[in-house]
Amino acid sequence: MIDVEDLSVHFGGVVSLDQMTIQFPEGACGLIGPNGAGKTTFFNVLSGFVTPRSGRVVAMGQDLLSMPDYKRARWGLRRTFQTEQAIEKLTVFDNVATVYEHSTRSGKAGRSAAVEAALEFVGLTDVAQQTVRALGAKERRFIEVARAVVGSPKLILLDEPAAGLPDAETALLGGIIRSIPERVGATVILVDHDMSLVQACCDWTAVLDFGRLLASGPTAEVLRDRNVMRAYLGTEEVA
Amino acid sequence: MTAVVSTPASSAPPAHLPLLARITTNRLFEPVVVVVVLLVGLFAIPSFFDSYWIANFTQLAVFSIVCASAGLLYGRVGLVSLGQVASYGIGCWVTMRLAFATTLPYPVLLVIGGLVAAVIGVMIGLPALRVSGLYLALVTLMLAAGMEIVLERTGFPNGGTGFKGVVTTISDIKATRRPSFAGTDVAYYRFIVVGAFVMFMLASYVLSRKPGRAWASIRQSEAAALAAGIDVTRYKLWAFALAAFMAGVAGGLYAGSVPKGMSIDAFNRQSAIFLIAVVIMGGIYSLWGGLLGAFFATCLLKYLTQNVFGHQFWTRFALSLFGFGLLANLIQNTRIAERKGVEA
Numbered sequence: 137m138i139d140v141e142d143l144s145v146h147f148g149g150v151v152s153l154d155q156m157t158i159q160f161p162e163g164a165c166g167l168i169g170p171n172g173a174g175k176t177t178f179f180n181v182l183s184g185f186v187t188p189r190s191g192r193v194v195a196m197g198q199d200l201l202s203m204p205d206y207k208r209a210r211w212g213l214r215r216t217f218q219t220e221q222a223i224e225k226l227t228v229f230d231n232v233a234t235v236y237e238h239s240t241r242s243g244k245a246g247r248s249a250a251v252e253a254a255l256e257f258v259g260l261t262d263v264a265q266q267t268v269r270a271l272g273a274k275e276r277r278f279i280e281v282a283r284a285v286v287g288s289p290k291l292i293l294l295d296e297p298a299a300g301l302p303d304a305e306t307a308l309l310g311g312i313i314r315s316i317p318e319r320v321g322a323t324v325i326l327v328d329h330d331m332s333l334v335q336a337c338c339d340w341t342a343v344l345d346f347g348r349l350l351a352s353g354p355t356a357e358v359l360r361d362r363n364v365m366r367a368y369l370g371t372e373e374v375a
Numbered sequence: 376m377t378a379v380v381s382t383p384a385s386s387a388p389p390a391h392l393p394l395l396a397r398i399t400t401n402r403l404f405e406p407v408v409v410v411v412v413l414l415v416g417l418f419a420i421p422s423f424f425d426s427y428w429i430a431n432f433t434q435l436a437v438f439s440i441v442c443a444s445a446g447l448l449y450g451r452v453g454l455v456s457l458g459q460v461a462s463y464g465i466g467c468w469v470t471m472r473l474a475f476a477t478t479l480p481y482p483v484l485l486v487i488g489g490l491v492a493a494v495i496g497v498m499i500g501l502p503a504l505r506v507s508g509l510y511l512a513l514v515t516l517m518l519a520a521g522m523e524i525v526l527e528r529t530g531f532p533n534g535g536t537g538f539k540g541v542v543t544t545i546s547d548i549k550a551t552r553r554p555s556f557a558g559t560d561v562a563y564y565r566f567i568v569v570g571a572f573v574m575f576m577l578a579s580y581v582l583s584r585k586p587g588r589a590w591a592s593i594r595q596s597e598a599a600a601l602a603a604g605i606d607v608t609r610y611k612l613w614a615f616a617l618a619a620f621m622a623g624v625a626g627g628l629y630a631g632s633v634p635k636g637m638s639i640d641a642f643n644r645q646s647a648i649f650l651i652a653v654v655i656m657g658g659i660y661s662l663w664g665g666l667l668g669a670f671f672a673t674c675l676l677k678y679l680t681q682n683v684f685g686h687q688f689w690t691r692f693a694l695s696l697f698g699f700g701l702l703a704n705l706i707q708n709t710r711i712a713e714r715k716g717v718e719a
C-alpha cells in the first residue's frame with residue numbers, strides 16, 4: 137500500500153500538487169487526469185527528482201522521500217517515462233541488464249536468467265541482441281516495461297506507457313501490465329489518457345485535476361463520476 | 376525516433392546484404408581491423424617513413440590516447456571536458472620527475488603518472504559535477520588555464536634537484552630517460568604504439584562492462600539513469616578518473632619522446648580547445664574517433680601546412696573553422712540537455 141499524505145509541490149507560482157492525500161491499494165492502480173493535472177509531477181516526487189514543499193509518502197512501510205534518489209531503485213521502485221527512455225546505444229538485453237545490475241545486490245549471479253525472464257514477460261526475447269536504435273516505437277515502449285519489471289520491484293510507475301502505440305499494441309501492452317501484480321508481485325500505478333487501457337488494467341483509479349485529488353475508488357465508479365467527466369473535456373462522456 | 380514498423384527478429388545479418396555490409400557487420404570485423412592497424416603502426420610505418428614523419432607519427436600515437444580519453448568523456452558519458460590536456464600535462468610532469476629521481480622501470484612510471492593524473496582528474500571532476508554542456512566546458516577550461524599557470528611557474532623537470540627538478544644552466548639540461556629496450560626513436564615510437572594499444576584496450580574493456588552501460592544511460596538521460604538505480608555522481612567521477620588516467624599515461628609516453636627541455640605549449644589553453652575540436656571532428660562515440668582526431672591534429676595538419684596551405688595562417692584558419700563547429704555542437708547539446716531536463 138502507498139500512503140500519500142498532504143503532498144504539495146509548487147513551481148514558482150504554479151501549484152502542481154495541492155495537498156494530495158490518498159492511499160493506493162495493492163495491485164494495479166490507475167492515475168488519470170487532464171493535461172497538466174500533476175500526474176508526472178507526482179511520479180517525479182516518488183523518483184526524487186522533485187522535492188515537495190510538504191508531505192509524506194510511505195510505500196509498503198518505507199518512507200520513500202527520505203531515501204536518496206538513486207537508492208530507490210534498489211529498494212524496489214521502478215518507472216517508465218512519458219517520453220520513452222530506452223537506451224539507444226545499448227542492446228535490448230543490456231538495457232534490461234543495466235537496471236538489474238544497479239538495482240539488485242546479487243551482482244552477476246542470476247543476471248542472465250532475470251533479464252531473460254523480463255524479456256520473455258514482455259515478448260522481446262527475439263530481439264534481445266539488437267541495438268535499440270534499430271527498433272521501433274513498440275519495442276522501445278516494451279523495453280521500458282521490461283526494465284521496470286526486472287529484479288524484484290515493489291512499486292512500478294508507468295507514465296503513459298502506450299503513448300504513440302496503435303490500438304492492437306496498446307491492447308497487448310494492457311494485457312502485460314494487468315498481469316504485473318500477480319506475476320511480478322509489484323504494485324503498479326498507471327498514468328494514461330487512454331481510458332480503455334486504464335479500465336482494462338486497473339481495478340482501482342484515482343483522478344487528479346489541477347493538482348487536487350478529484351475522486352478515487354473502483355475504476356468503473358470513478359469513470360462514471362460527474363466531477364470527473366466535467367474535468368475531462370467539460371462533457372459528460374469519457375472516451 | 377524512426378518508423379513505427381518493427382524490425383523482423385534475427386540476430387545474424389540477412390544473407391542478401393551487399394558484400395561490404397556483410398563484412399563490416401561481422402563479429403570478427405573489428406578485432407581484425409584492430410590487428411591490422413596495430414601491425415601497420417608497428418611495422419609498416421617505420422619502414423616507409425623517414426625520421427621526420429616518424430616524429431609526427433609518434434605524436435599521433437600519443438595524441439590518440441588523449442583524444443580517445445576526451446572522446447570517451449564526451450561521446451560516452453556526455454561530459455564536455457577541456458581538462459584532459461591538464462591531465463596530460465600532469466602525467467607528463469610526474470613521469471619526468473620520477474624518471475630523473477628514481478630508477479623505476481618506465482612502464483611503472485607511466486602507471487604512477489596516470490594514477491596521479493586520475494586522482495587530480497577526480498578532484499577536477501568534483502566541482503564540475505553540478506554543471507553540464509557548455510557550462511562544464513567553461514569550468515574545465517578555467518581549470519585548464521589554472522594548470523597552465525602552475526606549469527608556467529614550475530616548468531618541466533630536466534634533471535635538476537629539489538621538488539621542481541629544474542636546472543639553471545642550459546648545458547645541464549637532460550632529456551628524459553627512455554626504457555632500456557626502446558632507446559632509439561623508432562623503438563620508442565613502437566613503445567608508444569604498444570602503450571596506446573593497451574590504453575585503447577583498457578577503455579574498450581571498461582566500456583563493454585557495467586560502467587560502460589551506466590555511462591550510456593547517463594548520457595541519454597540522467598533522470599532515467601537515476602531511476603534505474605545508477606549512482607550518477609559516482610559513475611561520472613569514475614569516468615573522469617579513467618579519462619584522466621589515460622591522458623596521464625599519454626603524457627608519460629610523450630615525456631620520453633621529447634629530446635631536451637619540454638615546452639609547456641602542448642599543455643596550454645589553446646591546446647585544450649584544439650583537442651576538443653579535433654575530437655569532435657574525429658567522432659566522439661567510437662574510440663576510432665580518437666585515432667582519427669589525432670591524425671587530423673598531427674600528420675594531416677603538418678601535411679596541409681607544408682603542401683597545401685603553404686603557410687601557418689591557413690592552417691590556423693582551418694583550426695578556427697573547427698572551433699566554430701565545436702561551438703555550434705556544444706550549444707546544440709546544451710539545448711538538448713536543457714530540454715531533456717524539463718521533460719523528465
Ligand SMILES: Nc1ncnc2c1ncn2[C@@H]1O[C@H](COP(=O)(O)OP(=O)(O)OP(=O)(O)O)[C@@H](O)[C@H]1O
Nearest residue numbers: 147150152169170171172173174175176177178717
Ligand atoms: N519542472 C517544472 N518546472 C515548472 N513547472 C512544472 C515543472 N514540472 C511540471 N510543471 C508544471 O506542473 C503542472 C503539472 O505538470 P505535470 O507534468 O505533472 O502534468 P501531467 O498531469 O503529467 O500532464 P500530461 O498529461 O500533459 O503529461 C503543469 O502546469 C506543469 O507546467
Ligand SMILES: [Mg+2]
Nearest residue numbers: 175176177218
Ligand atoms: Mg505527464
